[in-house]
Amino acid sequence: MSKVFSKLEDIDRRYYYWAIFLILAVPFIKPLGMPISIKQSTRDLYKGVDQVEPGEVVLIDWHMSVSTWPECLDGLVAELKVLTSHDVKIVITSISVDCEMSWNKVNQLVPALRDKYEYGKDIVFLGYYAGGEPTNQQMAIDVWSVFPTDHFKTPIAELPLMAEARTANDYAIVLTTGENEIVWVNQWWTPYGVPVGVMGIAMKGSALQPYYNSGDIFGLAVGVRGGAEFELLIGEPAGAVTRMDSISLSHLSVVILIIIANTGVLYNKLTGGKK
Amino acid sequence: MAFIKTKGFLAVPLIIAVVMFADYFIAVKEVASLAGILRTWALVISSMALGLGVVNLVRVHGKNIYVRKPGMWIFSTVTLFTFTVVFLAGVLAKQSDLWNWPFQHVYTTLQQTMYAATGFYIVSSAYRAFRARNVDATLLLISGCVVALRNAPIGEAIWGGFSVLGDWFMDVGQLPGYRVFAMVTGFGIIAYSLRVILGSERGFYGGRRE
Numbered sequence A: 001m002s003k004v005f006s007k008l009e010d011i012d013r014r015y016y017y018w019a020i021f022l023i024l025a026v027p028f029i030k031p032l033g034m035p036i037s038i039k040q041s042t043r044d045l046y047k048g049v050d051q052v053e054p055g056e057v058v059l060i061d062w063h064m065s066v067s068t069w070p071e072c073l074d075g076l077v078a079e080l081k082v083l084t085s086h087d088v089k090i091v092i093t094s095i096s097v098d099c100e101m102s103w104n105k106v107n108q109l110v111p112a113l114r115d116k117y118e119y120g121k122d123i124v125f126l127g128y129y130a131g132g133e134p135t136n137q138q139m140a141i142d143v144w145s146v147f148p149t150d151h152f153k154t155p156i157a158e159l160p161l162m163a164e165a166r167t168a169n170d171y172a173i174v175l176t177t178g179e180n181e182i183v184w185v186n187q188w189w190t191p192y193g194v195p196v197g198v199m200g201i202a203m204k205g206s207a208l209q210p211y212y213n214s215g216d217i218f219g220l221a222v223g224v225r226g227g228a229e230f231e232l233l234i235g236e237p238a239g240a241v242t243r244m245d246s247i248s249l250s251h252l253s254v255v256i257l258i259i260i261a262n263t264g265v266l267y268n269k270l271t272g273g274k275k
Numbered sequence B: 001m002a003f004i005k006t007k008g009f010l011a012v013p014l015i016i017a018v019v020m021f022a023d024y025f026i027a028v029k030e031v032a033s034l035a036g037i038l039r040t041w042a043l044v045i046s047s048m049a050l051g052l053g054v055v056n057l058v059r060v061h062g063k064n065i066y067v068r069k070p071g072m073w074i075f076s077t078v079t080l081f082t083f084t085v086v087f088l089a090g091v092l093a094k095q096s097d098l099w100n101w102p103f104q105h106v107y108t109t110l111q112q113t114m115y116a117a118t119g120f121y122i123v124s125s126a127y128r129a130f131r132a133r134n135v136d137a138t139l140l141l142i143s144g145c146v147v148a149l150r151n152a153p154i155g156e157a158i159w160g161g162f163s164v165l166g167d168w169f170m171d172v173g174q175l176p177g178y179r180v181f182a183m184v185t186g187f188g189i190i191a192y193s194l195r196v197i198l199g200s201e202r203g204f205y206g207g208r209r210e
Helices: A002-009 A013-029 A040-050 A066-085 A099-109 A111-115 A133-141 A181-192 A202-213 A223-233 A239-271 B002-006 B008-025 B029-066 B073-092 B097-129 B135-151 B153-158 B161-197
Strands: A057-062 A089-094 A123-128 A171-178 A196-200 A219-222
Touching: A002 A239, A013 A239, A013 B097, A040 A066, A040 A171, A040 A196, A040 A219, A040 A223, A057 A066, A066 A089, A066 A099, A066 A111, A066 A171, A066 A196, A066 A223, A066 A239, A066 B097, A089 A099, A099 A111, A099 A123, A099 B097, A133 A181, A133 B029, A171 A181, A181 A196, A181 A202, A196 A202, A196 A223, A202 A219, A202 A223, A202 B161, A219 A223, A223 A239, A239 B097, A239 B135, A239 B153, B008 B029, B008 B161, B029 B073, B073 B097, B135 B153, B135 B161, B153 B161
Parallel strands: A057 A089, A057 A171, A089 A123, A171 A196, A196 A219
Antiparallel strands: none
Protein backbone atom coordinates (compact mmCIF):
# COMPACT_ATOMS: atom_id res chain seq x y z
CA MET A 1 0.00 0.00 0.00
CA SER A 2 2.74 2.42 0.96
CA LYS A 3 4.43 1.73 -2.38
CA VAL A 4 1.26 2.85 -4.17
CA PHE A 5 1.09 6.10 -2.20
CA SER A 6 4.79 6.73 -2.69
CA LYS A 7 4.30 6.30 -6.43
CA LEU A 8 1.36 8.70 -6.37
CA GLU A 9 3.67 11.26 -4.82
CA ASP A 10 6.13 10.97 -7.67
CA ILE A 11 4.42 10.03 -10.94
CA ASP A 12 6.62 10.18 -14.04
CA ARG A 13 5.84 13.50 -15.74
CA ARG A 14 5.41 11.80 -19.13
CA TYR A 15 2.22 10.14 -17.89
CA TYR A 16 0.50 13.35 -16.90
CA TYR A 17 1.76 15.18 -19.96
CA TRP A 18 -0.10 12.58 -22.03
CA ALA A 19 -3.10 12.77 -19.73
CA ILE A 20 -3.28 16.57 -20.08
CA PHE A 21 -2.83 16.35 -23.86
CA LEU A 22 -5.72 13.88 -24.19
CA ILE A 23 -7.95 15.77 -21.73
CA LEU A 24 -7.39 19.05 -23.59
CA ALA A 25 -8.30 17.37 -26.88
CA VAL A 26 -11.77 16.32 -25.59
CA PRO A 27 -13.53 19.71 -25.84
CA PHE A 28 -12.23 20.28 -29.36
CA ILE A 29 -13.78 16.96 -30.42
CA LYS A 30 -16.95 17.38 -28.38
CA PRO A 31 -17.55 20.81 -26.83
CA LEU A 32 -18.92 20.65 -23.30
CA GLY A 33 -20.64 24.04 -23.36
CA MET A 34 -20.16 24.90 -19.69
CA PRO A 35 -22.05 28.03 -18.59
CA ILE A 36 -19.74 31.02 -18.12
CA SER A 37 -20.65 33.68 -15.58
CA ILE A 38 -19.68 37.24 -16.50
CA LYS A 39 -17.62 39.33 -14.10
CA GLN A 40 -18.49 42.93 -13.31
CA SER A 41 -15.10 44.15 -14.54
CA THR A 42 -15.82 42.67 -18.00
CA ARG A 43 -19.31 44.20 -18.01
CA ASP A 44 -17.71 47.58 -17.25
CA LEU A 45 -15.26 47.14 -20.13
CA TYR A 46 -18.10 46.29 -22.47
CA LYS A 47 -20.13 49.25 -21.22
CA GLY A 48 -17.21 51.63 -21.78
CA VAL A 49 -16.59 50.33 -25.31
CA ASP A 50 -20.29 50.27 -26.14
CA GLN A 51 -20.76 53.88 -25.04
CA VAL A 52 -18.29 55.36 -27.53
CA GLU A 53 -20.26 57.51 -29.96
CA PRO A 54 -20.08 57.20 -33.76
CA GLY A 55 -17.28 59.36 -35.17
CA GLU A 56 -15.31 59.41 -31.92
CA VAL A 57 -11.75 58.10 -32.02
CA VAL A 58 -10.45 55.17 -30.00
CA LEU A 59 -6.77 54.32 -29.63
CA ILE A 60 -5.95 50.63 -29.37
CA ASP A 61 -2.47 49.62 -28.20
CA TRP A 62 -1.31 46.06 -28.83
CA HIS A 63 1.29 44.56 -26.60
CA MET A 64 0.37 41.30 -28.17
CA SER A 65 2.66 39.06 -30.17
CA VAL A 66 1.38 36.02 -32.01
CA SER A 67 2.10 33.86 -28.95
CA THR A 68 -0.55 35.86 -27.08
CA TRP A 69 -3.23 35.38 -29.72
CA PRO A 70 -4.87 32.39 -28.02
CA GLU A 71 -5.32 34.53 -24.90
CA CYS A 72 -6.11 38.00 -26.19
CA LEU A 73 -7.04 37.93 -29.86
CA ASP A 74 -10.65 36.79 -29.43
CA GLY A 75 -11.34 39.52 -26.89
CA LEU A 76 -9.75 42.12 -29.17
CA VAL A 77 -11.85 40.92 -32.11
CA ALA A 78 -15.00 41.18 -29.96
CA GLU A 79 -14.04 44.75 -28.96
CA LEU A 80 -13.45 45.66 -32.61
CA LYS A 81 -16.83 44.22 -33.59
CA VAL A 82 -18.51 46.53 -31.07
CA LEU A 83 -16.50 49.56 -32.19
CA THR A 84 -17.06 48.96 -35.89
CA SER A 85 -20.78 48.41 -35.36
CA HIS A 86 -20.89 51.94 -33.86
CA ASP A 87 -18.81 53.47 -36.68
CA VAL A 88 -16.14 54.47 -34.21
CA LYS A 89 -12.83 55.61 -35.71
CA ILE A 90 -9.83 53.56 -34.71
CA VAL A 91 -6.11 54.26 -34.40
CA ILE A 92 -3.86 51.29 -33.65
CA THR A 93 -0.34 51.31 -32.21
CA SER A 94 1.84 48.49 -30.95
CA ILE A 95 5.01 47.71 -29.06
CA SER A 96 5.23 44.21 -30.51
CA VAL A 97 7.57 43.82 -33.45
CA ASP A 98 5.22 41.32 -35.11
CA CYS A 99 2.24 43.69 -34.97
CA GLU A 100 1.75 43.41 -38.72
CA MET A 101 0.74 39.77 -38.20
CA SER A 102 -1.91 40.86 -35.72
CA TRP A 103 -3.10 43.59 -38.10
CA ASN A 104 -3.55 41.04 -40.90
CA LYS A 105 -5.31 38.65 -38.54
CA VAL A 106 -7.89 41.11 -37.20
CA ASN A 107 -8.61 42.22 -40.76
CA GLN A 108 -9.45 38.59 -41.52
CA LEU A 109 -11.60 38.16 -38.43
CA VAL A 110 -13.51 41.47 -38.38
CA PRO A 111 -15.35 41.74 -41.71
CA ALA A 112 -16.39 45.38 -41.09
CA LEU A 113 -12.73 46.44 -41.16
CA ARG A 114 -12.51 45.23 -44.76
CA ASP A 115 -16.04 45.93 -45.97
CA LYS A 116 -17.12 49.07 -44.16
CA TYR A 117 -14.02 50.89 -43.00
CA GLU A 118 -11.88 53.01 -45.28
CA TYR A 119 -8.19 53.00 -44.43
CA GLY A 120 -6.88 56.43 -43.52
CA LYS A 121 -10.34 57.86 -42.96
CA ASP A 122 -11.91 55.43 -40.46
CA ILE A 123 -8.94 53.43 -39.28
CA VAL A 124 -5.16 53.91 -39.20
CA PHE A 125 -2.49 51.39 -38.29
CA LEU A 126 0.47 53.36 -36.95
CA GLY A 127 2.46 50.24 -36.15
CA TYR A 128 5.42 49.65 -33.87
CA TYR A 129 6.93 52.25 -31.58
CA ALA A 130 9.99 52.10 -29.35
CA GLY A 131 10.96 54.22 -26.37
CA GLY A 132 8.63 53.03 -23.64
CA GLU A 133 6.76 55.44 -21.39
CA PRO A 134 8.31 58.71 -22.68
CA THR A 135 6.88 57.80 -26.09
CA ASN A 136 3.39 57.37 -24.66
CA GLN A 137 3.78 60.73 -22.95
CA GLN A 138 4.88 62.38 -26.19
CA MET A 139 1.99 60.75 -28.08
CA ALA A 140 -0.41 62.43 -25.67
CA ILE A 141 1.00 65.80 -26.73
CA ASP A 142 1.54 65.11 -30.43
CA VAL A 143 1.04 61.72 -32.06
CA TRP A 144 2.54 63.07 -35.29
CA SER A 145 5.93 63.67 -33.65
CA VAL A 146 6.19 59.98 -32.74
CA PHE A 147 4.73 58.62 -35.98
CA PRO A 148 5.76 60.75 -38.98
CA THR A 149 4.33 57.92 -41.13
CA ASP A 150 1.94 55.02 -40.51
CA HIS A 151 3.05 51.39 -40.63
CA PHE A 152 2.86 51.36 -44.43
CA LYS A 153 5.07 54.44 -44.75
CA THR A 154 2.22 56.76 -45.71
CA PRO A 155 3.03 60.27 -44.42
CA ILE A 156 0.76 60.93 -41.45
CA ALA A 157 -0.40 64.26 -42.91
CA GLU A 158 -1.94 62.33 -45.81
CA LEU A 159 -4.21 60.34 -43.48
CA PRO A 160 -7.41 62.35 -42.87
CA LEU A 161 -8.20 60.56 -39.59
CA MET A 162 -4.90 61.64 -38.05
CA ALA A 163 -5.76 65.32 -38.53
CA GLU A 164 -8.51 64.86 -35.96
CA ALA A 165 -6.58 62.44 -33.74
CA ARG A 166 -3.41 64.30 -32.96
CA THR A 167 -3.38 64.68 -29.16
CA ALA A 168 -4.76 62.75 -26.19
CA ASN A 169 -7.71 65.14 -25.98
CA ASP A 170 -8.88 63.93 -29.40
CA TYR A 171 -9.45 60.36 -28.19
CA ALA A 172 -12.53 59.02 -26.41
CA ILE A 173 -10.86 56.02 -24.80
CA VAL A 174 -7.69 53.92 -24.92
CA LEU A 175 -7.94 50.15 -25.11
CA THR A 176 -4.90 48.02 -24.38
CA THR A 177 -4.43 44.42 -25.43
CA GLY A 178 -1.94 42.13 -23.74
CA GLU A 179 0.16 44.33 -21.47
CA ASN A 180 1.48 47.90 -21.22
CA GLU A 181 -1.66 49.19 -19.48
CA ILE A 182 -0.14 51.18 -16.66
CA VAL A 183 1.80 53.56 -18.91
CA TRP A 184 -1.50 54.62 -20.47
CA VAL A 185 -2.97 55.16 -17.01
CA ASN A 186 0.09 57.21 -16.06
CA GLN A 187 0.34 59.25 -19.26
CA TRP A 188 -3.20 59.50 -20.69
CA TRP A 189 -5.69 58.89 -17.88
CA THR A 190 -4.07 60.79 -14.99
CA PRO A 191 -3.03 63.98 -16.84
CA TYR A 192 -5.66 64.11 -19.63
CA GLY A 193 -8.57 62.05 -18.32
CA VAL A 194 -8.71 59.65 -21.27
CA PRO A 195 -10.30 56.45 -19.84
CA VAL A 196 -8.28 53.26 -20.21
CA GLY A 197 -9.84 49.81 -20.72
CA VAL A 198 -7.87 46.58 -20.57
CA MET A 199 -8.12 43.25 -22.37
CA GLY A 200 -5.11 41.70 -20.67
CA ILE A 201 -3.33 38.42 -20.23
CA ALA A 202 -4.56 36.23 -17.36
CA MET A 203 -1.26 36.52 -15.52
CA LYS A 204 -1.74 40.28 -15.10
CA GLY A 205 -5.24 40.02 -13.62
CA SER A 206 -4.11 40.26 -10.01
CA ALA A 207 -1.72 43.15 -10.66
CA LEU A 208 -4.39 45.15 -12.50
CA GLN A 209 -7.22 44.59 -10.04
CA PRO A 210 -6.13 47.49 -7.75
CA TYR A 211 -6.21 49.86 -10.75
CA TYR A 212 -9.71 48.68 -11.65
CA ASN A 213 -10.93 48.99 -8.05
CA SER A 214 -9.55 52.52 -7.82
CA GLY A 215 -11.22 53.52 -11.09
CA ASP A 216 -7.96 54.12 -12.96
CA ILE A 217 -9.03 51.41 -15.41
CA PHE A 218 -12.70 51.61 -16.39
CA GLY A 219 -12.97 47.95 -17.37
CA LEU A 220 -10.88 44.85 -17.15
CA ALA A 221 -11.12 41.49 -18.89
CA VAL A 222 -8.19 39.10 -18.62
CA GLY A 223 -7.18 35.91 -20.32
CA VAL A 224 -9.30 33.56 -22.38
CA ARG A 225 -12.07 33.92 -19.84
CA GLY A 226 -12.18 37.69 -20.26
CA GLY A 227 -12.43 37.22 -24.03
CA ALA A 228 -15.16 34.60 -23.63
CA GLU A 229 -17.15 36.87 -21.31
CA PHE A 230 -16.86 39.71 -23.83
CA GLU A 231 -17.97 37.42 -26.67
CA LEU A 232 -21.02 36.46 -24.63
CA LEU A 233 -21.80 40.10 -23.89
CA ILE A 234 -21.87 40.97 -27.59
CA GLY A 235 -23.90 37.84 -28.29
CA GLU A 236 -21.33 36.27 -30.61
CA PRO A 237 -19.69 33.30 -28.91
CA ALA A 238 -16.53 32.39 -30.84
CA GLY A 239 -12.99 31.16 -30.24
CA ALA A 240 -12.63 32.16 -26.60
CA VAL A 241 -15.91 30.50 -25.56
CA THR A 242 -14.76 27.30 -27.28
CA ARG A 243 -11.43 27.42 -25.49
CA MET A 244 -13.08 27.85 -22.08
CA ASP A 245 -13.96 24.14 -22.03
CA SER A 246 -10.27 23.32 -22.33
CA ILE A 247 -9.51 25.83 -19.58
CA SER A 248 -12.09 24.10 -17.38
CA LEU A 249 -10.67 20.65 -17.94
CA SER A 250 -7.04 21.73 -17.59
CA HIS A 251 -7.74 23.54 -14.31
CA LEU A 252 -9.66 20.57 -12.98
CA SER A 253 -6.84 18.22 -14.04
CA VAL A 254 -4.26 20.33 -12.19
CA VAL A 255 -6.37 20.29 -9.03
CA ILE A 256 -6.87 16.50 -9.30
CA LEU A 257 -3.12 15.99 -9.80
CA ILE A 258 -2.38 18.13 -6.75
CA ILE A 259 -4.86 16.07 -4.71
CA ILE A 260 -3.27 12.81 -5.94
CA ALA A 261 0.22 14.01 -5.05
CA ASN A 262 -0.91 15.12 -1.62
CA THR A 263 -2.68 11.84 -0.91
CA GLY A 264 0.78 10.27 -0.98
CA VAL A 265 2.24 13.04 1.18
CA LEU A 266 -0.59 12.69 3.71
CA TYR A 267 -0.33 8.90 3.83
CA ASN A 268 3.40 8.99 4.40
CA LYS A 269 2.95 11.65 7.09
CA LEU A 270 0.31 9.63 8.93
CA THR A 271 2.24 6.37 8.74
CA GLY A 272 5.60 8.01 9.42
CA GLY A 273 6.90 6.91 6.02
CA LYS A 274 9.01 8.83 3.49
CA LYS A 275 9.72 12.47 4.41
CA MET B 1 37.15 68.56 -20.96
CA ALA B 2 38.30 66.98 -17.72
CA PHE B 3 35.51 68.79 -15.90
CA ILE B 4 32.92 67.38 -18.32
CA LYS B 5 34.31 63.88 -17.84
CA THR B 6 34.38 64.02 -14.04
CA LYS B 7 31.58 66.37 -12.98
CA GLY B 8 29.79 67.82 -15.99
CA PHE B 9 27.93 64.67 -16.97
CA LEU B 10 26.42 64.48 -13.47
CA ALA B 11 24.41 67.57 -14.34
CA VAL B 12 22.70 65.88 -17.31
CA PRO B 13 20.06 63.93 -15.33
CA LEU B 14 19.54 66.94 -13.06
CA ILE B 15 18.84 69.25 -16.02
CA ILE B 16 16.52 66.70 -17.63
CA ALA B 17 14.67 66.18 -14.34
CA VAL B 18 14.20 69.94 -13.85
CA VAL B 19 12.84 70.34 -17.39
CA MET B 20 10.44 67.40 -17.08
CA PHE B 21 9.18 68.49 -13.65
CA ALA B 22 8.70 72.03 -14.91
CA ASP B 23 6.81 70.74 -17.95
CA TYR B 24 4.44 68.76 -15.74
CA PHE B 25 3.77 71.42 -13.12
CA ILE B 26 4.20 74.73 -14.97
CA ALA B 27 2.44 75.51 -18.26
CA VAL B 28 5.20 77.39 -20.10
CA LYS B 29 5.29 76.93 -23.87
CA GLU B 30 9.09 77.00 -24.19
CA VAL B 31 9.55 74.42 -21.43
CA ALA B 32 6.91 72.18 -23.03
CA SER B 33 8.75 72.44 -26.34
CA LEU B 34 12.07 71.52 -24.69
CA ALA B 35 10.45 68.60 -22.86
CA GLY B 36 8.99 67.40 -26.16
CA ILE B 37 12.46 67.41 -27.72
CA LEU B 38 13.83 65.40 -24.79
CA ARG B 39 11.05 62.83 -25.11
CA THR B 40 11.76 62.51 -28.83
CA TRP B 41 15.42 61.97 -27.97
CA ALA B 42 14.35 59.15 -25.64
CA LEU B 43 12.53 57.56 -28.57
CA VAL B 44 15.57 57.96 -30.84
CA ILE B 45 17.94 56.59 -28.20
CA SER B 46 15.79 53.51 -27.63
CA SER B 47 15.65 52.95 -31.39
CA MET B 48 19.44 53.17 -31.42
CA ALA B 49 19.44 50.57 -28.64
CA LEU B 50 17.79 48.16 -31.07
CA GLY B 51 20.72 48.71 -33.44
CA LEU B 52 23.11 48.18 -30.55
CA GLY B 53 21.31 44.90 -29.85
CA VAL B 54 21.97 43.81 -33.43
CA VAL B 55 25.67 44.67 -33.11
CA ASN B 56 25.84 42.73 -29.84
CA LEU B 57 24.05 39.75 -31.35
CA VAL B 58 26.51 39.57 -34.22
CA ARG B 59 29.51 40.09 -31.92
CA VAL B 60 28.56 37.43 -29.33
CA HIS B 61 27.44 34.77 -31.80
CA GLY B 62 30.20 35.58 -34.28
CA LYS B 63 32.73 34.96 -31.52
CA ASN B 64 31.05 31.64 -30.62
CA ILE B 65 31.39 30.51 -34.22
CA TYR B 66 34.94 31.81 -34.61
CA VAL B 67 36.28 29.95 -31.54
CA ARG B 68 34.00 26.91 -32.21
CA LYS B 69 32.61 27.14 -28.67
CA PRO B 70 31.51 23.58 -27.75
CA GLY B 71 27.74 23.11 -27.61
CA MET B 72 27.15 26.69 -28.72
CA TRP B 73 28.59 27.39 -32.15
CA ILE B 74 25.96 25.40 -34.05
CA PHE B 75 23.15 27.32 -32.38
CA SER B 76 25.02 30.57 -32.97
CA THR B 77 25.33 29.66 -36.66
CA VAL B 78 21.57 29.05 -36.86
CA THR B 79 20.92 32.35 -35.07
CA LEU B 80 23.14 34.38 -37.38
CA PHE B 81 21.86 32.61 -40.49
CA THR B 82 18.23 33.28 -39.47
CA PHE B 83 19.04 36.87 -38.60
CA THR B 84 20.73 37.43 -41.98
CA VAL B 85 17.88 35.88 -43.98
CA VAL B 86 15.13 37.81 -42.16
CA PHE B 87 17.16 41.03 -42.23
CA LEU B 88 17.78 40.79 -45.96
CA ALA B 89 14.15 39.83 -46.60
CA GLY B 90 13.05 42.88 -44.63
CA VAL B 91 15.41 45.23 -46.45
CA LEU B 92 15.05 43.86 -49.97
CA ALA B 93 11.60 42.31 -50.16
CA LYS B 94 9.25 43.91 -47.62
CA GLN B 95 5.58 43.00 -48.17
CA SER B 96 6.58 40.08 -50.39
CA ASP B 97 6.14 36.34 -49.77
CA LEU B 98 9.83 36.07 -48.94
CA TRP B 99 9.27 38.47 -46.05
CA ASN B 100 5.94 37.06 -44.89
CA TRP B 101 6.72 33.36 -45.16
CA PRO B 102 9.23 33.10 -42.26
CA PHE B 103 6.86 35.12 -40.08
CA GLN B 104 3.71 33.21 -40.95
CA HIS B 105 5.10 29.70 -41.08
CA VAL B 106 8.08 29.70 -38.73
CA TYR B 107 7.86 32.52 -36.21
CA THR B 108 4.10 32.22 -35.56
CA THR B 109 4.11 28.48 -35.10
CA LEU B 110 7.25 28.50 -32.95
CA GLN B 111 5.90 31.24 -30.69
CA GLN B 112 2.55 29.54 -30.25
CA THR B 113 4.18 26.16 -29.65
CA MET B 114 6.47 27.62 -27.02
CA TYR B 115 3.60 29.36 -25.28
CA ALA B 116 1.42 26.23 -25.37
CA ALA B 117 4.24 24.07 -24.05
CA THR B 118 4.48 26.18 -20.90
CA GLY B 119 1.05 24.81 -19.93
CA PHE B 120 2.57 21.35 -19.52
CA TYR B 121 5.42 22.72 -17.40
CA ILE B 122 2.94 24.59 -15.20
CA VAL B 123 1.05 21.34 -14.61
CA SER B 124 4.31 19.57 -13.82
CA SER B 125 5.52 22.26 -11.42
CA ALA B 126 2.12 22.49 -9.71
CA TYR B 127 2.13 18.72 -9.19
CA ARG B 128 5.64 18.73 -7.75
CA ALA B 129 5.61 21.97 -5.76
CA PHE B 130 2.14 22.06 -4.18
CA ARG B 131 2.78 19.68 -1.29
CA ALA B 132 1.07 20.01 2.09
CA ARG B 133 4.32 19.70 4.03
CA ASN B 134 3.32 22.24 6.70
CA VAL B 135 0.43 24.55 7.60
CA ASP B 136 1.65 27.41 5.40
CA ALA B 137 2.08 25.17 2.36
CA THR B 138 -1.34 23.62 3.00
CA LEU B 139 -3.02 27.03 3.07
CA LEU B 140 -1.22 27.99 -0.14
CA LEU B 141 -2.31 24.88 -1.99
CA ILE B 142 -5.92 25.13 -0.78
CA SER B 143 -6.17 28.77 -1.87
CA GLY B 144 -4.43 27.93 -5.17
CA CYS B 145 -6.90 25.14 -5.92
CA VAL B 146 -9.89 27.30 -5.01
CA VAL B 147 -8.70 30.17 -7.23
CA ALA B 148 -7.97 27.74 -10.11
CA LEU B 149 -11.51 26.39 -9.88
CA ARG B 150 -12.93 29.90 -9.49
CA ASN B 151 -11.34 30.91 -12.80
CA ALA B 152 -12.76 27.93 -14.70
CA PRO B 153 -16.48 27.53 -15.40
CA ILE B 154 -16.27 23.91 -14.27
CA GLY B 155 -15.48 25.12 -10.73
CA GLU B 156 -18.78 26.97 -10.54
CA ALA B 157 -20.55 23.93 -12.03
CA ILE B 158 -19.12 21.70 -9.28
CA TRP B 159 -19.84 24.08 -6.40
CA GLY B 160 -21.04 27.70 -6.55
CA GLY B 161 -18.99 28.45 -3.44
CA PHE B 162 -15.71 28.24 -5.40
CA SER B 163 -16.58 31.54 -7.04
CA VAL B 164 -17.45 33.26 -3.75
CA LEU B 165 -14.45 31.82 -1.91
CA GLY B 166 -12.11 32.51 -4.83
CA ASP B 167 -13.27 36.12 -5.03
CA TRP B 168 -12.63 36.45 -1.29
CA PHE B 169 -9.09 35.10 -1.69
CA MET B 170 -8.47 37.51 -4.56
CA ASP B 171 -10.08 40.64 -3.10
CA VAL B 172 -9.23 40.25 0.57
CA GLY B 173 -6.24 37.94 0.42
CA GLN B 174 -4.07 39.15 -2.43
CA LEU B 175 -5.27 42.63 -3.32
CA PRO B 176 -3.81 44.42 -0.26
CA GLY B 177 -0.51 42.70 -0.97
CA TYR B 178 -0.49 43.96 -4.54
CA ARG B 179 -1.40 47.47 -3.41
CA VAL B 180 1.49 47.47 -0.95
CA PHE B 181 3.81 46.10 -3.64
CA ALA B 182 2.73 48.81 -6.11
CA MET B 183 3.20 51.59 -3.55
CA VAL B 184 6.56 50.30 -2.36
CA THR B 185 7.70 50.07 -5.99
CA GLY B 186 6.57 53.66 -6.52
CA PHE B 187 8.53 54.88 -3.51
CA GLY B 188 11.52 52.83 -4.66
CA ILE B 189 11.43 54.49 -8.09
CA ILE B 190 11.26 57.93 -6.46
CA ALA B 191 14.24 57.11 -4.21
CA TYR B 192 16.25 55.71 -7.13
CA SER B 193 15.39 58.69 -9.33
CA LEU B 194 16.51 61.10 -6.61
CA ARG B 195 19.83 59.28 -6.33
CA VAL B 196 20.28 59.52 -10.10
CA ILE B 197 19.33 63.20 -10.18
CA LEU B 198 21.67 64.03 -7.31
CA GLY B 199 24.53 62.07 -8.88
CA SER B 200 24.75 59.45 -6.14
CA GLU B 201 23.82 56.52 -8.36
CA ARG B 202 27.05 56.00 -10.30
CA GLY B 203 25.98 52.59 -11.59
CA PHE B 204 23.65 54.57 -13.84
CA TYR B 205 26.69 55.95 -15.68
CA GLY B 206 28.40 52.61 -16.00
CA GLY B 207 30.78 53.43 -13.13
CA ARG B 208 31.02 52.25 -9.55
CA ARG B 209 28.55 53.10 -6.84
CA GLU B 210 29.64 55.57 -4.23
